[in-house]
Amino acid sequence: MSVEKFNLFAFTGKMKILHLSWMAFFITFVVWFNHAPLLQAMAKSIGLTPSEIKTLLILNVALTIPARVIIGMVTDQFGPKKVYSALLAICSIPCFMFATADDFGQAAIARFLLGFIGAGFVIGIRMVSEWFPANELGTAEGIYGGWGNFGSAAAAFCLPVVALWFGGDDGWRYAIGLTGALSLGFAFIYYFNVSDTPKGSTYFKPKHVGAMEVTSKGDFWFLLIMKIPMYAALALLAWKLSPAGVKMFSESTTVIFYVVLVVLYFYEASQVWKVNKSVFTTEVPEMHRYAFKQVAVLNILYFATFGSELAVVSMLPLFFAETFQLDPVKAGMVASAYAFMNLMSRPGGGWISDRCGRKPTLLILTAGLAIGYALMGMVSSEWPLWLAVVAAMACSFFVQGGEGAVFAVVPLIKRRMTGQIAGMTGAYGNVGAVVYLTVLSFVDYSTFFYVIAGTAVVGFVALLAMEEPKGHIVEVRDDGSVELINVSR
Template structure:
């Protein structure tokens, strides 16, 4: 049966699991968490992988770049597929197929096999797009920014939780008699298996929209978008606002990924912290996703209520500028206390910027939410790819120069010079990136909405609110 009266949720009532929108919110957030957990699951084991497979420094860097690169193409494709087949089937297949390279990563025997697996594991990063599409279809305009930001933020926790979770899984495996050197392999197999199981959960316990699945609705003659209203993909690509948001997400999520991936070494080289201490600081940086993204979406919704769609853009521009200033300031500090303070402020602002971005995305083109989400989401990985290449090149040149200038001296002197050179290069890189983020914040102001779009948005909010308060769901047998 389908419920043609069912409406998008107007509140994020987290414990109302009987509501299909809330149930879908939880399942999509948990699925996204597991995708991120598996995507970066190998990171805590990289020293073991390097030793076991004999990876060179270049192969290690290439594995990081490949994992990010694969996601770009997957995100561009998955958005359009969501519009056509619905988020439920897309997530089901992504989880079940994406589990394969995760499991195979634990079985590799050569560096080439490892690099190939890392490339294909990156495809599960497209889960972010489906998460945003599904919550956009389930929640009303007044709360969609908060719902999008919260589901994405809690999913992103997987990228930090694996620093604790994967070693725990490895320790449990060792407890069953597996050799410690092989524990990383079993951990990846277990993570991949959980992803596969989540694919089954997604298929049986979610639906595309509050009214039902797209396939069932179409069989009943109900269309979310009529054929005449369908938007050609080429028309979506011509909307300049999408490409501004592409840049915005590159400057927010892309930079978060890059900073997250380089901060361990930077803290050790700059402030002489121990690896464990630096790792815990970076972990706390990632765990701020529990609330920081949600704040971005929440304030996006609030500004949208006060000043319409333009209000959402104004807040996005503001928080991006704050992010840029925080990174610039952090890059220049030499005090661990001030460094920690500005790192936390950067973490808060960058994650709020991500949430604010996807409080704007659902309003760019409501007839092609999947395509828009896919393009914007891909921007994050393009930003991470370019920023990683930039920092890698600066650091590599500086380190080689330091080694050359100190050639013939003791290993300790060479290592210290190399560490200082890397710190200086990355610091300069953060400074430049911070200014780019600041400029992007001003560019975001170029996003405009027509009076018609603002009127439709206002009417949509009022309609959903009134229906939610006055209508009781009517069950119609199919």
């Protein structure tokens, strides 16, 4: 663990790792959301219908749910340096495919594959946790998440300008292709400028590959239960693509998809059994145990925080346009205030967590999140526009601050499994987005905000069961010696 001073303006040692990691995350989000600000130009260029545009938006998040789990496991096994570099390089390929697409089918396949780059976030969580001590970890993870997450807003502001600069009907293609080139180039920059751990430190890998380890019988069943919502969210996406939704899938294809999801769930359950069957015959020593309820609580909280952020960012421009009779450009600018809060709110949530405690910070921010969304549910055309914007920004602070506080805890549960834990928690954020956007398709805006507030209350109640991280994580080196990793502030 690096002991140098935390200096945000430095670019050496651990600070170099932090800056290069948030830049990598920033680029993944630019690529992941590079289509959003250019949809109108694309639709005109290759003849997309409104239904096909909605389908592309769904496909963009579909693969990210399983991808975050898979990437988390791969990161723990092979290290964040190799995995982040490979992800940036490999995902430039579907980005170029999307830029050269001539019809909906080609665009749909490329967009589906690009959902994988949304898993990049979990890689940096493990990288940052290797370089920063517990008393700085929340701040560092918050900066990584907040500044990297801003890539989606940067794409919204910059890519239309780039497309106009190139000009012509193909301007959008050059803009999207440029993001692919950026991803490919930074893959090499990242690989040759970072290391998985500070010099002399050990990179701990999971004992087993294929499923998350648990340390008690009860946690075995708890893990299987917590896997179900991820498969249910994928089933929900299939339903939205079925004849009952945007009609991309036929009825028979949809049924096959459901069957495949059931088979995959039971296959994963068999892998969980294979990795953890020993807990039914041999008691895990106390010093090697961890409580899976810690992971479950963080999953629920990220469902409510990042899940709501993804959903609200998608609908907020339309909400302001319809509620206050604004033109699309002005509505987009007003709604961008919500996303801009990421630059300070997420690092702020991590910073407060470092100083005031993990659980107290999460309790306060989750309560604020519930109140904030309840307030958003009250916004109407009778409100002054400025007051509605203030309400959205205040709500955004608690949402993104909560995200920072969640990932101030994730690396403090079990070091060798940080990637897997981050992957599962991150996947729950996408599950939340799918659920909330599905709810929005059935209810009005006010009810939508109240539903999010209600899930935040559920998260607050679940949070009462979480334990404040303290003491040490015990990990065993390859030579059999024991290392104690401090997790107290």
